[in-house]
Amino acid sequence: MDNLKLKKIATEARKDIVEMVYSASSGHPGGSLSGVEIATLLYFEIMDIPSFTDPDRDRFVLSKGHASPLLYSMLCAKGAIPKEELKTFRRMGSRLQGHPDMKKLPGVEMTTGSLGLGVGAAVGMALVGKSDKKDYRVYCLCGDGEIEEGSVWEACMSASHYRLDNFIIIVDNNNLQIDGEIGKVMNPYPIDEKLAAFGFDVVTAENGNCFDCLRSAFGKLNEKNGRPKALVAKTVKGKGVSYMENQAKWHGSAPNENERDQAVNELNEELARLAEEEK
Numbered sequence: 272m273d274n275l276k277l278k279k280i281a282t283e284a285r286k287d288i289v290e291m292v293y294s295a296s297s298g299h300p301g302g303s304l305s306g307v308e309i310a311t312l313l314y315f316e317i318m319d320i321p322s323f324t325d326p327d328r329d330r331f332v333l334s335k336g337h338a339s340p341l342l343y344s345m346l347c348a349k350g351a352i353p354k355e356e357l358k359t360f361r362r363m364g365s366r367l368q369g370h371p372d373m374k375k376l377p378g379v380e381m382t383t384g385s386l387g388l389g390v391g392a393a394v395g396m397a398l399v400g401k402s403d404k405k406d407y408r409v410y411c412l413c414g415d416g417e418i419e420e421g422s423v424w425e426a427c428m429s430a431s432h433y434r435l436d437n438f439i440i441i442v443d444n445n446n447l448q449i450d451g452e453i454g455k456v457m458n459p460y461p462i463d464e465k466l467a468a469f470g471f472d473v474v475t476a477e478n479g480n481c482f483d484c485l486r487s488a489f490g491k492l493n494e495k496n497g498r499p500k501a502l503v504a505k506t507v508k509g510k511g512v513s514y515m516e517n518q519a520k521w522h523g524s525a526p527n528e529n530e531r532d533q534a535v536n537e538l539n540e541e542l543a544r545l546a547e548e549e550k
Contacts, residue, residue: 272316274482279545281311284344285511286538287357291340293531295361298369301521302414303341305445305506308480313410314345317489323351323378329407330380330396334389335414335443336370337523343367346378387420389413390440394426397438397499412441416448419457424469427499431470434497440466442501444479445508449522463503471501479504513537 284307292298310331314320318329333342340360346352352367359365366375370384380396383389393411400407417423430438442462450456459465463473476488485504492500508522509515512534526534 275545275549277308277311277315277482279542280315280348281307282511282538282541282545284311284341284348286535287344287347287354288340289512289526289531289534289538291343291357291360291367292525293528294358295369296525297361298340298525299337299523300340300512300526301447301508301515301518301523302335302443302445303338303344304510304512304515305480305508306338306341306412306443307344307510308482308485309412309441309443309504309506310341310345311348312482312485312489314349316486318410319407320349327405327407330393330409332381332383332389332393332396332409332411333371334383334393334411335386335417336383336389338412338414339367339369339371342371342379346376349378351378352376386414386417387422387426390423391426391429393440394430394433394435394438397430397435398433400437401433401435406437408437408439410439410441412443414448415442415444415446415453415459415462416456418442418459418462419453424465427466427469427471430499435499436495436497439492439500439502440471442466442503443506444503445506447508447517447519447522449519451519463501466501466503470498472496472498473501473503476502476504479506480510511538511541 320328360367371379373379381392397409474488478484515521
């Protein structure tokens with residue numbers, strides 16, 4: 272898919288994320304917005320998902336489950352969730368819980384929320400795929416603050432031990448977590464060198480909000496050589512909403528009405544600009 276179409280999908284997804292969190296008066300916009308280009312490229316170009324029940328489909332596991340608006344925006348863009356249902360985000364009885372629930376919603380590969388849990392589950396899926404001689408790949412998106420959890424590294428050790436070259440961990444490296452800069456809270460750097468030491472083929476995308484940069488990075492991770500894969504994507508927390516960008520306070524805060532209006536207006540302006548570019 273060409274970049275212009277991907278950018279339109281990404282911008283609509285950002286609007287959906289803002290609207291969901293605003294409607295619920297609760298949620299995590301910052302880390303949802305930072306991962307939009309990663310998820311858009313995966314769902315609309317890289318992953319092979321004939322249907323969400325196809326046993327041979329590629330899998331996407333959102334290990335940083337608090338960024339559920341990102342996942343729901345993608346599932347909506349793929350037609351798995353009606354647009355109107357996004358307004359039920361975090362409501363009692365809704366399929367769209369604050370953390371994704373695999374028993375409620377097709378397309379959610381794993382119930383996540385407890386940080387680190389999704390990485391281990393994704394490694395397990397990849398191990399099953401290898402054991403069953405399947406060709407599907409498992410993509411796992413985690414946060415850079417999340418990799419401070421020890422269980423992440425236990426899972427990575429397993430991925431390397433079992434030679435899971437069908438497993439791809441993606442670190443959304445926006446450099447901010449709920450308490451501030453990750454290097455000041457609990458420094459995980461150098462992330463790429465740590466993953467390489469665990470036996471991963473590692474590529475860094477210097478601009479993880481650029482489709483061309485991401486496409487090039489993913490393209491370098493296709494070799495079936497018995498080594499698990501890792502992409503460290505340097506992104507911007509709150510990307511696409513001016514007042515949210517690079518601000519830790521938007522890790523888990525909802526915009527008020529004026530802030531929501533400003534965000535939607537900015538994103539509508541971007542959609543109008545893309546429409547002009549398309550002409």
